[in-house]
Amino acid sequence: MNHFSMLQVKEEAKRQVSVARLFPEKNRSIDCVPYDHARVELSTDTDNYINAVYVKDLGFGCPHFILAQAPLPNTVNDFWNMIWSQKSNVIVCLHTANELLDPFWPTEVGKELSYGDVSVTLMKQFDLTHCTERTLRISMLGSDYSLTVALLQPKLWAKNSPEQILGVAQNLIDSYRQYNQEQKLPPQLRPLVLNCLNGTDRSSLVTVAIVTILATQTRKPLLINVIDIWYRICCQRKGALRDPNLIQLSYQIVLNNGHGILNKRGILTSYQMKSAQVASSTVKEEANNDPFKDLDPLWKLK
Numbered sequence: 289m290n291h292f293s294m295l296q297v298k299e300e301a302k303r304q305v306s307v308a309r310l311f312p313e314k315n316r317s318i319d320c321v322p323y324d325h326a327r328v329e330l331s332t333d334t335d336n337y338i339n340a341v342y343v344k345d346l347g348f349g350c351p352h353f354i355l356a357q358a359p360l361p362n363t364v365n366d367f368w369n370m371i372w373s374q375k376s377n378v379i380v381c382l383h384t385a386n387e388l389l390d391p392f393w394p395t396e397v398g399k400e401l402s403y404g405d406v407s408v409t410l411m412k413q414f415d416l417t418h419c420t421e422r423t424l425r426i427s428m429l430g431s432d433y434s435l436t437v438a439l440l441q442p443k444l445w446a447k448n449s450p451e452q453i454l455g456v457a458q459n460l461i462d463s464y465r466q467y468n469q470e471q472k473l474p475p476q477l478r479p480l481v482l483n484c485l486n487g488t489d490r491s492s493l494v495t496v497a498i499v500t501i502l503a504t505q506t507r508k509p510l511l512i513n514v515i516d517i518w519y520r521i522c523c524q525r526k527g528a529l530r531d532p533n534l535i536q537l538s539y540q541i542v543l544n545n546g547h548g549i550l551n552k553r554g555i556l557t558s559y560q561m562k563s564a565q566v567a568s569s570t571v572k573e574e575a576n577n578d579p580f581k582d583l584d585p586l587w588k589l590k
Contacts, residue, residue: 300526303323303324303325303523303526304323304324304325305321305322305323305324305526306324307322307324307327307337308321308322308324308327308337308339308526309321310337311335311337313362314337314338314339314360314362314363314366315339315357316339316357316358316360316485316486317486317527319526319527320357320486320487320488320525320526320527320528320530321339321525321526321527322339322340322341322524322525322526323341323523323524323525323526326341326342326343326523326524326525327340327341327342328340328341328342328354328356328370328374330366330369330370330373331369331373332366332369337366338356338363338366338367338370339356339357339363339487340354340355340356340357340370340481340483340487341354341355341356341487341524341525342354342479342524343355343495343520343521343524345520346495346499346517346520347499347502347503347512348502348503348506349502349505349506350498350499350502351464351478351479351480351498352479352480353479353480353481353482353495354370354374354376354479354480354481354482355482355483355487355488355491355492355495355521355524355525356370356481356482356483356487356491357483357484357485357486357487358381358383358388358392358483358484358485358486358487359392359483361390364392364403365403365404365406367392367403367483368392368403368404368406368408368426369403369404369405369406370481371406371426371435371437371481372406372426372428372435374479374481375435375478376437376478376479376480376481377435377436377437377438377464377467377468377478378437378438378440378460378463378464378467378478378480378481379437379438379439379440379481379482379483380419380439380440380441380442380456380460380480380481380482380483380494381439381440381441381483381484382441382442382445382456382482382483382484382490382491382494383441383442383445383484383485383490384441384442384443384444384445385420385441385443387445388441393408393410393422393424393439394408394409394410394424395410396410397410397411397412397413398410398411405428405429405430406426406427406428406429407426407427407428407429408424408425408426409424409425409427410422410423410424411423411424411425411436415443416440416459416462416463417455417458417459418442418443418444418452418455418456418458418459419440419441419442419443419456419459419460420440420441420443421438421439421440421459421463422438422439422440422441423436423437423438423439424436424437424438424439425437436467438463438467440456440459440460440463442456445490448537450497450537450540450541450543450544450545451544453493453494453497453537453541454497454500454501454541454544454545454548456494456497457494457497457498457500457501458501460480460494460498461498461501461502464478464480480498482494482495486527487525488521488525488527488528488529488530489530489531489534492518492521492528492529492534493534493537493538493541495517495521496512496514496517496518496538496541496542497541497545499512499517500512500541500542500545501545504545504546504549509549511542511546512542514535514538514539514542515535517538518534518535518538
């Protein structure tokens, strides 16, 4: 982790956030903003800034991602302008209904709301295993074209739960595949938009989970390089990794996905999976309680 932290510091020193600093009113935190080279640019005649970044090329078969800050009251119009200009057809809001008191979409079926020049209509709503999915119709003032978009929202966000994060990710993958098959367009032309409060923590974890699942669905399944995925995300956004414990949770996501695959194939039973998890926790606890854990192993040579 120390080596990774040093890499982060070096990357931050090399990259600029000059555009984000011009719009403090559009950022929830000035310490969590897009680097200039990675930011999504709005197709507007005035300022084109939004707190959102591209994250691409994370693995074979992976969609391109946009990780966005949850819209503020003064940036909701910008958010829907971004969805329209990027032609995204799947969005996920990673805050539950209890957490998000002021939704940035219509909440009644058949109701239309205007966000600047963009109109959003809720067509239908239904439940998936881990998410609620809403079908939206997006249109732009002066355009005859309309965009059909799926907006997913988790029913629950259990802190530090790899299983729940993987469930949300699988719902997202299924919806993304369905919408792109129906519209017969290459997935890379339709970035998958994830948003959470600051545009980092939950969005990054779900991104890791999506990449993890897709990596095991190829002809040659593999385990992802967690550090590499986080490094790529951190290269796009300043302050992307504020809690080092998210790295550990990301490894748990990878392991839980692997355990699930082995269990489905009858190689590893649920009981064995739980036993392995308990053993892993015991080893970790013993390591944390080791009074010599901070002792330099080469102290005799110094």
